[in-house]
Amino acid sequence: DQQVKQNSPSLSVQEGRISILNCDYTNSMFDYFLWYKKYPAEGPTFLISISSIKDKNEDGRFTVFLNKSAKHLSLHIVPSQPGDSAVYFCAASAGSSGDKLTFGTGTRLAVRP
Amino acid sequence: DARVTQTPRDKVTEMGQEVTMRCQPILGHNTVFWYRQTMMQGLELLAYFRNRAPLDDSGMPKDRFSAEMPDATLATLKIQPSEPRDSAVYFCASGLFRGPYGYTFGSGTRLTVV
Numbered sequence: 001d002q003q004v005k006q007n008s009p010s011l012s013v014q015e016g017r018i019s020i021l022n023c024d025y026t027n028s029m030f031d032y033f034l035w036y037k038k039y040p041a042e043g044p045t046f047l048i049s050i051s052s053i054k055d056k057n058e059d060g061r062f063t064v065f066l067n068k069s070a071k072h073l074s075l076h077i078v079p080s081q082p083g084d085s086a087v088y089f090c091a092a093s094a095g096s097s098g099d100k101l102t103f104g105t106g107t108r109l110a111v112r113p
Numbered sequence: 114d115a116r117v118t119q120t121p122r123d124k125v126t127e128m129g130q131e132v133t134m135r136c137q138p139i140l141g142h143n144t145v146f147w148y149r150q151t152m153m154q155g156l157e158l159l160a161y162f163r164n165r166a167p168l169d170d171s172g173m174p175k176d177r178f179s180a181e182m183p184d185a186t187l188a189t190l191k192i193q194p195s196e197p198r199d200s201a202v203y204f205c206a207s208g209l210f211r212g213p214y215g216y217t218f219g220s221g222t223r224l225t226v227v
Contacts, residue, residue, distance in 0.1 A: 034215050043117070043204050044156070046215030089156065098168045099210060101146065103156040 003027045004092050006104035014112050019077040021107050023090035026071065030092040034101070035064060035075045038087045047088075048075070080111045115139045119205050119219035126226055131193040134222045136205030137186055145188045146206040146216065147180055156204070162188065163210065195226045 005024045013019045021035075031052040036044035050057040050064045050073070057064050063076045077084055087106045093099045118137040126132055138145050147159040160170035160180035170180055177196070182188045192199055202223050208216035 032211060036215070036218075041220075043206070043218030043220050046217065049213075049215055095211070098161075098163075099144075100158055100161055100169050101216065102158065103148075105155040 001026075002105070003030075004090060004102050004104040006088075006090060006107045008107050009105070010108040010110070012110045012112060013080045015082055016079045019075075019080045019084065019109055019111070021075040021077075021088050021090075021109065023073050023075075023104055024071060025073075025092050027092070027094065027102075028071070029094040029096055030102075031095055032093045032099070033064070033066060033073050034091045034093075035062075036089045036091065036103075037084075038089060038106070044089060077109075080109075082111050082113055085109055085111045115217070117205055117207050117217050117219035119203075119222050121222055122220065123223045124225070126195055126224070128196055128226055129194040130226075131191065132195045132199075132224060132226075134190045134203050134205075134224070136188040136190075136207075136219060138188060138205070138207030139217055140186070142207035142209055142217075144208050144210050144216065145182060146204075147188070147190050148204045148206065150202045150204060150221070159190065159203075192224075195224075197226045200225050 034049040035047040038044040048062050066073045087108050089106045091101045091103045120135045144163050146161040148156045158172045165182040179191045202221045204221045206216040206218040
């Protein structure tokens, strides 16, 4: 049962343009969401998080949007840079169940120069 | 720059052998996770601890896997006996419960069981 889904396994974007990575979840108890970036042979690196009391959180070039009614979140990267090429994972947790992190299967982003 | 340290970095072992992976969480972090990454399953949660107490290990094959935190500076994941299907990258992560910086992952232990 995949509670966190990233339906696009890959995405290719031109440098300087916007990258939009999507994530859907099924568990209505999830109330905290995170995005991670992963390079080969390294552990995932935390990017940004959002609590369910918000619908947007911004940190530099990265913005996460949360649509609770649609159980959908997205990560926007503007402008995209070649160094952003990596696998991006979204993760979700529910405070009511101990806050364990459940990850999606990842989206591989390639930013073309 | 604080880091989560995992050892060994790589481990090749024969089927049936015991494997122990170690993790040193960042000092002061109260939550520690063990994940396994495979090509097919992505990042699977195996076990996690808060304030050294195990909260959930339902993701682990109980008959062969065990996870412990003997003290605040060490988390261990053991596999006995190991099987070829256990081959994967095992990650440890630590953080503060809902802290502003998420959870910090180590570089992983790449396990190959032959």
